[in-house]
Amino acid sequence: MLNRRTFLQKTLAFGAAAAVSHLPARAAWANERDMRLFWFGSPGRAERTLAVARLFEGANPGVRILGEVGGNDYWSKLTTMLAGGNAPDIFQLEPGRFADYAGRGTMVPLDDYLGRTIRTDRLLPGTMKLGTVAGKVAGLPLSNNAFALLYDTEAFEKTGLTPPGRGTTWDDFARLCIEMTKALGKKGVWAVGNAARYSYALEAFLVQRGKRLYGEDGQIGFDVEDATDWYGYWESLAANGGCVSAEVQALDKNQIDSNPMSRGHAVMAIAFSNMLVAYQALQKNPVGITNLPVSEVGGRSGLFYRAGLHFGIARNAPDPELAAKFLDFFINDVEAGKILGVERGVPINLDVRTAVAPTLDDVQKRSFDYVESIADFVGDFPAQVPVGASELEDRVYRTVADRLAFGQISAAEAGQELVSAAQAILSR
Structure with a gap:
């Protein structure tokens, strides 16, 4: 029998009977509004991510998010899927590897979606710099940490x-x-x-x-x-x-x-x-x-403040507009922000940050307060990590x-x- 931790390390899918890790490039049974989401992290992160995905599905009838959690093999698995043309629609990256994946042309540039599908007017100033590689916004910063x-x-x-x-x-x-x-x-x-x-x-x-x-x-x-x-x-x-x-x-x-x-x-x-x-x-x-x-x-x-993590949209994603809509929801929706808390870092949307603060438990509040407390102690954003x-x-x-x-x-x-x-x- 799988315990909670083991279960959350396995492939997680909403309404899907088959494991995502065994999907071909596009499963024959997959709905055209299905979207694959791949990330790494703790069981707690999995629970929060899946809850936000459910919330997004509720707001977008007919859309189904197929979630997959990676473990210690995350990077090798992601690289293999990208090389084989079987990349998830959206995948998570950390700052130390972000530019490498962007440099390989694995992601859809987000510039055309910013200010349109992905709202940026209430984001922490300068945040998009953290997702910029070679003059293009290659991925979306999900949070700030230090x-x-x-x-x-x-x-x-x-x-x-x-x-x-x-x-x-x-x-x-x-x-x-x-x-x-x-x-x-x-x-x-x-x-x-x-x-x-x-x-x-x-x-x-x-x-x-x-x-x-x-x-x-x-x-x-x-x-x-x-x-x-x-x-x-x-x-x-x-x-x-x-x-x-x-x-x-x-x-x-x-x-x-x-x-x-x-x-x-x-x-x-x-x-x-x-x-x-x-x-x-x-x-x-x-x-x-x-x-x-x-x-x-x-x-x-x-x-210095840095991107806690990034989401990127795969270059071969069949519906990048829908994927961009999910990214917008992930960082800009207040209810989504309350679910996510500060597990990936402090929200980059200032309104979400304000709304989330009173909902945090003691542990989350310690993390949130630390990031707020060093505002007078941090330096400039660093140069992007190179390829x-x-x-x-x-x-x-x-x-x-x-x-x-x-x-x-x-x-x-x-x-x-x-x-x-x-x-x-x-x-x-």
Whole structure:
């Protein structure tokens, strides 16, 4: 028997007897108003997404949304479907891979639908920049979020240590992590995961230095010294017991449920603000949220608002106008917004944001309030992640950091390796 979690990881379809994953390019029985929707995320996200789809169906008689949830194989599955001409009408992308898929011409540009089918007059100013690649709006940002540090509040209460906050520097954070691991006194439990492999954590570190992970020219925005300093920080923290062992970190598949905090090996996690909801669902203790450490008190925060996620319309979608109508509904309908809450991030429609705020539960409100509270602490929107960035995510960031954690290379060698690999990939 399938439990709730397993069921929601499977293909979900409204009124459809067959699993979407087994559909041919267009099933013979499919209604011409059927539309396939593909996303990844937690069971809670699935429930919210499906509820919005039902709401859309109710407002559009004859339309049926066929929903499919992807797991750890999401990206390989999506790539295979796109290559085989069997792409879902609408699919979800995250910012680190968005430009790659746009660059391959897999999505219908949305420019002709903006202001017409997709209303933009009440969206947060500048939001469409987050969906723009090579001068075209390739996909629709669904929300805003920001980098965040999540922590087990009871762990800090029991140890008597003070949680990090706006004035916590990276040096302060290192000392805190070492103290926390010692104070916990539990074998196999550390203060935090090893974030050397997370490109988004590196980006915050770089922005604090006045640099970027990627520049407007589509190349990396940092040098070997920056990368070496980053790797050196985590190498030292690991050596002093402040972050998890290499063996534990290697089990992290960059999914919430595989993060060391979710598996009980850490009491803090460097993540994104909207992930608080899903992290809390896996924790018995209340999870707090704050900003990442800073290079210096009063300096740049390293924070900026980013697209929580995107939806793109497949290039071969038979009815892109209907798909665009669904995207409009997803971000602009107040009732849809109340269902979605802040699980994907804070709504980008200002009216929806106002309507949603009073409906949030305590956990969602913590995420929402955090994004609102850093308004005076964030910098400009970053340059769009370039084509080739997903290859760096898949083959370089994690690999280099893991080799460092296992002692196979030094921090200096890791820094040189990252920069060389990035330059080679992004210059193709």
